[in-house]
Structures are given as C-alpha cells and as structure tokens.
Amino acid sequence: MKKSVSLLLVLIMVFAVGSNLVLAQTDEVTITVWCWDPAFNIYAMEEAAKIYKEIAPNVKINIVETPWDDVQTKLTTAVMAGQTGTLPDILLMQDNALTKNVTNFPGTFVDLTDSGIDFTQFADFKVAHTTVDGRNYAVPFDNGAAINALRLDILEEAGYTLDDFKDITWTEYIEMGKDILAKTGKPLLTNVADSPDQIMAMLQSAGVWMFDEDGDVFIAENDVLKEIVEIYVEMVKSGVLVQVNDWEQYISTINRGTAAGTINGCWIIGSIVGQADQKGLWGITNIPRLERAANASNYSNQGGSSWVVLSSSKQADVAIDFLAHTFAGSVELYETILPSSGALATYLPAGDSDVYNEPHEFFAGQRVYADITDFASKVPQISYGVYNYEARDAVGTAIAQILAGADMNSALQEAEETVKFLMGP
Amino acid sequence: MERVLKLRRRQNIIGWGFVLPASLMIFIFYFYPIARAFVLSFQTGVGVNLKYAGLFNYQRLLADNLFKKSLGNVFIFLIIQVPIMLLLALVLASLLNDKNLRFRGFFRTAIFLPCATSLVSYAIIFRSMFALDGFVNAVLTNLSLISRPINWIGQPWTARIVVVIALTWRWTGYNMIFYLAGLQNIEPSIYEAAFIDGASGFDQFFRITIPMLKPIILLTTIMSTNGTLQLFDETMNLTNGGPANATLSVSQYIYRLSFQYSPRFGYAAAISFVIFALVAVLAFIQMRVGDTR
Incomplete structure (x- = not known):
C-alpha cells in the first residue's frame, strides 16, 4: 500500500516537472x-x-x-x-x-x-x-455597404438596363418596379416580414437612426422614418416588394429567380453567386435615395x-x-x-490592390468589388446605440401593424412608448 | 432488542446513503438557483450594474405592455389548445383501449411517436409546411379549397392556429399515454355491466370513463397548463413571436430581455416568478374544482 502511494507521488512529480520543462522550452x-x-x-x-x-x-x-x-x-x-x-x-x-x-x-x-x-x-x-x-x-x-443587385435578363425583358437604376430615388424605383411587375410578373424586391433590415438600411442612407444625438428615442416624431414607412407600405401594396416568412424563403426568391432583384448588405453576393446557372445574369448598383429627407444619399450599410x-x-x-x-x-x-x-x-x-479591380464574371464582367469599395466610402455615419435591438423589434412590430391597416402615427407612437419603457429604470 | 435497533440504524444509514447524492444534486442545481433567482428579482439595473430595489421590478411589470401582450398570448393558447388536446387524447385513448382493435400496438406507437421528436426540429418542419409555397397550401390549392395561398405565419390569427395545431400534434400522444395507463385500472366488468344495462358507448364514455379517470385528467390538465404558460421552443422557432408579437410567449419575452436586449436579469427573474405564481394559483384552482374526494 505504502509503496504504491510513494510510487504515485514520484510519478506525479515527474510529470509535473516534465510538463513545466516543455512549456519553458517552446513558450x-x-x-x-x-x-x-x-x-x-x-x-x-x-x-x-x-x-x-x-x-x-x-x-x-x-x-x-x-x-x-x-x-x-x-x-x-x-x-x-x-x-x-x-x-x-x-x-x-x-x-x-x-x-x-x-x-x-x-x-x-x-x-x-x-x-x-x-x-x-x-x-x-x-x-x-x-x-x-x-x-x-x-x-x-x-x-456591409448596401447594394442593389438586379437580374439583368429580367430588366431587359421589361426594357430596362442596370444604368436606369443608378442614382435614382425610391419614387423612380417604384415606378419601374410596377412596370416590371406588369411586364414580367416578377417583384423587384423581396424581404423577410417582421424583420426591419430594409427600414434600417433606408434610415442610415439619410444619416438618421431611431435615436437622436443624446441617445433618446426618435421614432414617433421622426419624419425620415415616416417617409420610409410610406415608401415601404406602397411597395408592399403595389406588389413591387413581396414579403416572405423566413430567411430560407428569402434566399430562394433570389436563387430561383422569382424576384428581379434584392437590396441588402454587399455580403449577400455570397448567396447570389451560389446559384451557378445564373452566371452573367446579375449586376449591382447603388440603392435608391429618399426625397424629403435632408441628408438623403444613395449609400447605406446593412x-x-x-x-x-x-x-x-x-x-x-x-x-x-x-x-x-x-x-x-x-x-x-x-x-x-x-x-x-x-x-x-x-x-x-x-x-487599392489589383485584386479589388478584377472584373467579376458572375456579374457580367462588372468590377463589383471596386464599385462596392467606392459605395463604402460614401456611407453616412451613424451610431446604433445601446438600445438598438429594442428599437428594431418595436419598429418591426409597428410596420407589421401598419401593413395590417393600423394608423401610421399611432403605431409609431406605440413603438416609441415601448422602447421608452424598455429603456426606463 | 439492541440488535434490532442496530440493524435498523444500519439500514437507515444505507438508505440515506442512496438518497443523499441525488438529493444534494437536486438541492444544488435546482433549489439553490431558484432561491438565487428570487433574490435576483429584487435587483434592478442593466447589465452588470445591479442594485437592490425592493419590489420595483414587480411594480414595473404592471406598466409593461409587452408583458401583458405575451401573457394574453399564452392564455389564448391555454384556453384554445389545452381542451382540444386533452379531449382528443381521451377519445384516442378509449378507442385504443378496445381489446378487439387490430394493430393496436402500431396505432399507440404512431400516436405517441411525435413526443420523441425534438421541439426545435418539429417547429421548423411545421414552419416549412405552412410556408406560403409550402405543403399545406399546395394540398389545399390542389383540392380547390382555396383559390390563392394563405399566408399562415404572416397573419396574427392564422399564425396562432398554426401554433395550436403544432402543439396538439406534438403533445396529444403524450397525454394519451397517461389516459391509457389510467384505463388499464378500470375494471372491465364495469363496462360489461353497463353494456348489459343498455348503456351506449357514448354513455359509457361520459358516465364511466371520464369519472373514473378524473385524477389523471386533473394531472394532465395541471401539466399542460404549466407547459403552455412556459411555452418557448415552438413559438421561438415557428413564428419567432410574430407577426407583430401576436404569438410572443412570456418565456420568449424573458429570453429577449436577458439575451437580445440590453440584459435586465433582475426584471426577467421577476417575470419568471410571476409565471411561477400563476401556475401555482391555476393548479390550486384546478385541484379545488377537479378533486372531489
């Protein structure tokens, strides 16, 4: 009994010293x-x-x-x-x-x-x-610079080109969208319902967020947000934008060609190029801009x-x-x-690297990376704030209510109160 | 005499030896956290900046519209889903208790099988089945029952119906097993006597089966109430609380408060204790109503 205990102790010591040595040698x-x-x-x-x-x-x-x-x-x-x-x-x-x-x-x-x-x-x-x-x-x-990715073949079928979508306003976007829907039966845009990503990108394109400089909630009196909600509702009502229920369905509208395009962060390219048989059919440009907002731009981030x-x-x-x-x-x-x-x-x-200036064959030879780098340099700066997720959910709920027929001002007022409550003591 | 005492003590020690490890584990991993959570519910603040504030969190609850909304949602599920499920389970159990039924074992297994599926995966499968271009819409369209696809998950009441259907599919078999076990304990001669006296199958079900199963019906009601008030996996994965929070459950709201929003652990703990109290009160009422011994 005693022997085996002392043997064990010796073994433990050997291992301890040994492992220390190994550590000291290679660090x-x-x-x-x-x-x-x-x-x-x-x-x-x-x-x-x-x-x-x-x-x-x-x-x-x-x-x-x-x-x-x-x-x-x-x-x-x-x-x-x-x-x-x-x-x-x-x-x-x-x-x-x-x-x-x-x-x-x-x-x-x-x-x-x-x-x-x-x-x-x-x-x-x-x-x-x-x-x-x-x-x-x-x-x-x-x-995450925002891009407007479009199916060139569907645009052509309706008589448009990628250039028609460059530096445009949302009004022009909706007009063309209605025309394309009438001619091809395809919506220009799809989106996950209840997920306000699109709204968020539109807010940032005007350098505005759901909080003001002092970090206070800025939803009910936010005229930029109201303009965005009006645009969003019109797109859904006219069928230019189709809402789907989850991310998989959203990706499938892009890959199956049931939509003529998508607006999202440039990382969406990873999902677009996954569909090898659509090679050469896609092009990208900057996103539409708001009209009434003071600092409206064609650039954003998602x-x-x-x-x-x-x-x-x-x-x-x-x-x-x-x-x-x-x-x-x-x-x-x-x-x-x-x-x-x-x-x-x-x-x-x-x-500045050459790799960024290579033409991309999936996008019909367009130099997409150089374009996106250019977009990224023009994205308006905003601060998301501490209560960003609370505000996102509240605005997403408000949009769903407005689309179901609720009054915009009262839905946004309710969203503001919800966020204020969640931020409260 | 002394030997008997010694033996009894020995047996006692051995008995405690068996019980103690499990009891200690339950105490450390169950009761201790519950007590700590109760203490936590008296603390308020965001993130790690917590301080004691007495009953403030419980007061704050009264003004919380999202909490009220989520509580309303789980009560809608409770009132609609639990009676449907339990009645269905009772009917199925008495059908499958019939000794002359062929393939009885197969049917029992088939109805119980949904309980063996993971909560997350069945919720995801239901979501894809009820998608706009999913299986259910395809079947209904092909049968010409609807002219255009229904956006099940996109509208408040259809989304709730989908959750109710999913919950019923998943949990009916589970409750049925309890009823089947209970039915085994009812003496067949009671049914024979009733049959001779001219009682119809309908009468037998309502006059014999249900009264005899009362304690088990009570048990399943309490378990289902508890389960529904703590609903999480299904609504999280099937509808994610949408549209416009129409299917947001209290547990999902607690999850959002703890992990998605700026974390308020004290407030989240207070909400869970309100749910705890509600379950206790409802169980008490059900026992008073149901237990007539």
Whole structure:
C-alpha cells in the first residue's frame, strides 16, 4: 500500500516537472477565437493565422465555430456570472450589438485606442460603429455597404438596363418596379416580414437612426422614418416588394429567380453567386435615395462585424499584436480571402490592390468589388446605440401593424412608448 | 432488542446513503438557483450594474405592455389548445383501449411517436409546411379549397392556429399515454355491466370513463397548463413571436430581455416568478374544482 502511494507521488512529480520543462522550452501561446461562418469569417481567420505563423511561430490560433446568437448568449451569461475565464481571447461581434455590450459590460473588452492599431486606415462609417464614447473597441472586419443587385435578363425583358437604376430615388424605383411587375410578373424586391433590415438600411442612407444625438428615442416624431414607412407600405401594396416568412424563403426568391432583384448588405453576393446557372445574369448598383429627407444619399450599410479582444484574456497583448499584423495591417490577407470568399474589407489600403479591380464574371464582367469599395466610402455615419435591438423589434412590430391597416402615427407612437419603457429604470 | 435497533440504524444509514447524492444534486442545481433567482428579482439595473430595489421590478411589470401582450398570448393558447388536446387524447385513448382493435400496438406507437421528436426540429418542419409555397397550401390549392395561398405565419390569427395545431400534434400522444395507463385500472366488468344495462358507448364514455379517470385528467390538465404558460421552443422557432408579437410567449419575452436586449436579469427573474405564481394559483384552482374526494 505504502509503496504504491510513494510510487504515485514520484510519478506525479515527474510529470509535473516534465510538463513545466516543455512549456519553458517552446513558450507556446494559444489564442482562442469565436466566429461563425466557415465560408467567410472562419476562413479569413484561418488565413490570418497562416500569415501570423511566419511572424510568431509559437502562437497557435484556435478557432471555435460559434453562431452569433450563441456568442451573445455565452458572453452575457459569462459576464453576468463573473465567469469571464470561459470566454475566448478574441471574438467576432455584430456591429449593431457592439455599443450595447461595451456599455452594459464595462471593463469586459480591451480599449484598443492606444494599442498602436491605426484606425484611420478603415472606412469612417465602420470605425463609427466600433467606437463608444470616443474610444475604439474593435478591429473592423467585413463590409456591409448596401447594394442593389438586379437580374439583368429580367430588366431587359421589361426594357430596362442596370444604368436606369443608378442614382435614382425610391419614387423612380417604384415606378419601374410596377412596370416590371406588369411586364414580367416578377417583384423587384423581396424581404423577410417582421424583420426591419430594409427600414434600417433606408434610415442610415439619410444619416438618421431611431435615436437622436443624446441617445433618446426618435421614432414617433421622426419624419425620415415616416417617409420610409410610406415608401415601404406602397411597395408592399403595389406588389413591387413581396414579403416572405423566413430567411430560407428569402434566399430562394433570389436563387430561383422569382424576384428581379434584392437590396441588402454587399455580403449577400455570397448567396447570389451560389446559384451557378445564373452566371452573367446579375449586376449591382447603388440603392435608391429618399426625397424629403435632408441628408438623403444613395449609400447605406446593412450588417457587418468586427473583432474585439477580451480583457479577461491572459494573452491580450499577443491577441492585439496578432490583429495588428493581420486584419489591421496585411493587404496580403485581404487579397487572399477576397476571390474565394467574397469577403470585402473595410481596410482601405486593401481597396487599392489589383485584386479589388478584377472584373467579376458572375456579374457580367462588372468590377463589383471596386464599385462596392467606392459605395463604402460614401456611407453616412451613424451610431446604433445601446438600445438598438429594442428599437428594431418595436419598429418591426409597428410596420407589421401598419401593413395590417393600423394608423401610421399611432403605431409609431406605440413603438416609441415601448422602447421608452424598455429603456426606463 | 439492541440488535434490532442496530440493524435498523444500519439500514437507515444505507438508505440515506442512496438518497443523499441525488438529493444534494437536486438541492444544488435546482433549489439553490431558484432561491438565487428570487433574490435576483429584487435587483434592478442593466447589465452588470445591479442594485437592490425592493419590489420595483414587480411594480414595473404592471406598466409593461409587452408583458401583458405575451401573457394574453399564452392564455389564448391555454384556453384554445389545452381542451382540444386533452379531449382528443381521451377519445384516442378509449378507442385504443378496445381489446378487439387490430394493430393496436402500431396505432399507440404512431400516436405517441411525435413526443420523441425534438421541439426545435418539429417547429421548423411545421414552419416549412405552412410556408406560403409550402405543403399545406399546395394540398389545399390542389383540392380547390382555396383559390390563392394563405399566408399562415404572416397573419396574427392564422399564425396562432398554426401554433395550436403544432402543439396538439406534438403533445396529444403524450397525454394519451397517461389516459391509457389510467384505463388499464378500470375494471372491465364495469363496462360489461353497463353494456348489459343498455348503456351506449357514448354513455359509457361520459358516465364511466371520464369519472373514473378524473385524477389523471386533473394531472394532465395541471401539466399542460404549466407547459403552455412556459411555452418557448415552438413559438421561438415557428413564428419567432410574430407577426407583430401576436404569438410572443412570456418565456420568449424573458429570453429577449436577458439575451437580445440590453440584459435586465433582475426584471426577467421577476417575470419568471410571476409565471411561477400563476401556475401555482391555476393548479390550486384546478385541484379545488377537479378533486372531489
């Protein structure tokens, strides 16, 4: 009995000393990253890891595939329970949730303002989304510049070209939409019901949001929002826009050719090019603009995400150095990931690269990446705010009520009160 | 005498030894979190900035339109769906209890089978079946029952009907099993006597089966009430609370408050305790009404 105990002790000591030695020799560091899309951000992270391997061979990047909803749930649970040790070193955050998380969980994310990363090299609107109270909290990643993607063959059938849709107003868009519907039987636009993404993109195109500069709710008295609601209702009533129930149905309207086009963040290209037999049939242009709104433009943003570093990380300095040398410093990285994944950057130096000026054969030889980079530089800046998700849901509910026949002003008033209540003490 | 005492003590210790690990687990992972959640419900604030505020959260509830809306929704489901489901389960159980029925085992299994499916996957399948270009619309159109597809999930009442149909499909078999078990305990001679006395099948069902099954009907009613008030998976995946919050359940509202909106854990905990209280009150009423012993 005694013998076996002492033998065990000796074994434990040998292992303990041995593993210490191994650690001391290689000094290996593992950086854990949470992101969600194997064809897109996970792929980009893998390529970044390859580039950093040449700079710091002892650093291993461990990517854990985690869908965004899970990232948010795990983050909230870990921070609320004080178990930040369960979090990774770096995670990918949706831009529209960044202000919310940074504000509600103070001290959870590393302030990158003085980390040496040059934020002036990223598109202005994107840096605005990742800045809270003047401090930078994330390395910007993908581009969500809004595009109007159209089926050239359906337009031709109705006697239109892509150029007819460039720099137009929503009124002109609806007029052409009605004509195309009459001639081809196809709507110009489809959208997921109850999901106000389209409304949000239209708001940003005029540099307006559901909150004012002081962060107060700005829904009931928001004339830009009212103009947008009127346009949206007219599109649905006239059949120019068809609402579907979920994302799969939305994608199928694009891929099956039941709609003549779609307006969304430029990442929608990834879903468009999935339909190989539609090669050469698509073109992109900028989105229509509002008429009454003061700062109306033909440019907006929809979606997008950025890399944040967690304060709980024991190797936060390594994580920052990794991001500085890859996503915030390597044109080569963006040149590698663009052709195979369509991952458009907001890193401006990458836009000058030849890869960005290549014609895209799926889009009939159009230089789509150069066009989108140009759109991205003109997107109006806004701040999403802490209560963005509350406001989104409330406005989405109001739109559904208005489409079912409710009065616009009272529905928006109700939405404003709902958001005010949720923001209340 | 002393030996008997010793033996009893020994047996007691062994008995506790078996019960203790499970009891401890239940206490640590069940009762302790419930107590902590109750404490949490007296704290208010956003994110990690929580402070004690007494009954403030419970007061705040009274002015919360989304909470009232979601509570109204689950009561609509409760009032419509639970009676339909339980009646259907009773009828099916008494049909399948017939000893002369062929393929009885097959039918029992087939009706119970939906309970073995995952809540999320069946909700997603129902969503695709009731899509605008889905299976249900295709069948109805081909049978010329409707001229144009119905937007089931896009309108408040049709969306609620879809949720009710889905819930009934998923849970009828589950309740039927309880009734079948109960029916096994009813003496067949009672039915024989009733038959000789000239009672119709209808009479037998309402005068014998239902009264004899009363305790089990009570049990299933309480379980279904509890389940419906805590409805989450189905509405989350089938309709996502839409359109315009017409199918938003209380649990989904709690989820939004905790994980999608700026997190208010204290307030969310208060709502869950209101649901807890409601379930307790409803169960109490049902027991007073149903239990006539």
